[in-house]
Amino acid sequence: MAETALAALQKVKDPEIDSISIVDLGMVEILEAEVREVTVKLLPTFMGCPALDIIRKNVEAELRKAGVFERIEVQFIHHPPWTSDRVTEKGRKQLKEFGIGPPPKRISETGEWHVECPFCGSAYTTMDNLFGPTACRSILYCKACRNPFEAMKPVSTMM
Numbered sequence: 001m002a003e004t005a006l007a008a009l010q011k012v013k014d015p016e017i018d019s020i021s022i023v024d025l026g027m028v029e030i031l032e033a034e035v036r037e038v039t040v041k042l043l044p045t046f047m048g049c050p051a052l053d054i055i056r057k058n059v060e061a062e063l064r065k066a067g068v069f070e071r072i073e074v075q076f077i078h079h080p081p082w083t084s085d086r087v088t089e090k091g092r093k094q095l096k097e098f099g100i101g102p103p104p105k106r107i108s109e110t111g112e113w114h115v116e117c118p119f120c121g122s123a124y125t126t127m128d129n130l131f132g133p134t135a136c137r138s139i140l141y142c143k144a145c146r147n148p149f150e151a152m153k154p155v156s157t158m159m
Contacts, residue, residue: 001033001068008062009040015051015058016134019098022055026086029077037071038063043082045155046135052076084155101125101140101151115151117142125149 009028010021022028022042030041040059044052056074063072084103087095092102101115116123122144129139130153137150 001035001038002031004066004068005031005033005038005040005063008066009059011062012055012058015054017095017098017100020091020094022059024088024091024094026082026088026091027055029080033069036069037073038069039073039075041075041077043078043080043086044076045082047078049135082155084152087152095152099149100137101149103152103154107154107156113154115140117145117147118149118151119147120145 006023006028009023009031012022014020014022014025025045027042027045028040029043030039032039040063042055042059056076059074060072063069085105087102095102096118099118101118104113104115107113114123115125117125117140120142122142124143125140126143127138128141128148132138132150136153136155138153139148140151141148
């Protein structure tokens with residue numbers, strides 16, 4: 001049952017980045033699947049994310065499509081807090097393919113972070129604007145290929 005539920009959750013994409021699943025974003029914290037019932041506990045990537053209702057509806061729809069669950073419960077929890085370290089390697093690759101720089105794996109002691117260009121891979125990038133089109137993204141510029149791009153902001157419990 002858990003494998004069926006997990007396969008269904010892999011089909012649920014982030015509404016703002018439709019190349020990455022909520023599984024590869026690291027949002028799935030608890031998945032309890034038994035005969036005919038499933039409970040999914042998800043970690044929001046950011047507090048106040050406007051896409052949570054859409055994500056909940058999409059999770060419920062995909063689990064219903066699986067055809068084995070009569071009772072479906074989807075909850076958003078806040079402990080442990082989601083961090084960008086939860087993004088899987090597959091998810092990081094999918095972000096790059098979508099043109100979004102994955103969150104950096106390291107943040108300096110001063111809170112500075114650096115992202116490589118998702119288009120050419122250059123490290124010669126600068127922050128254009130900390131505030132991007134969504135709360136979880138910033139706008140950067142690649143000085144090598146001269147393309148602007150978005151990058152997921154790093155989120156850490158150590159910040």
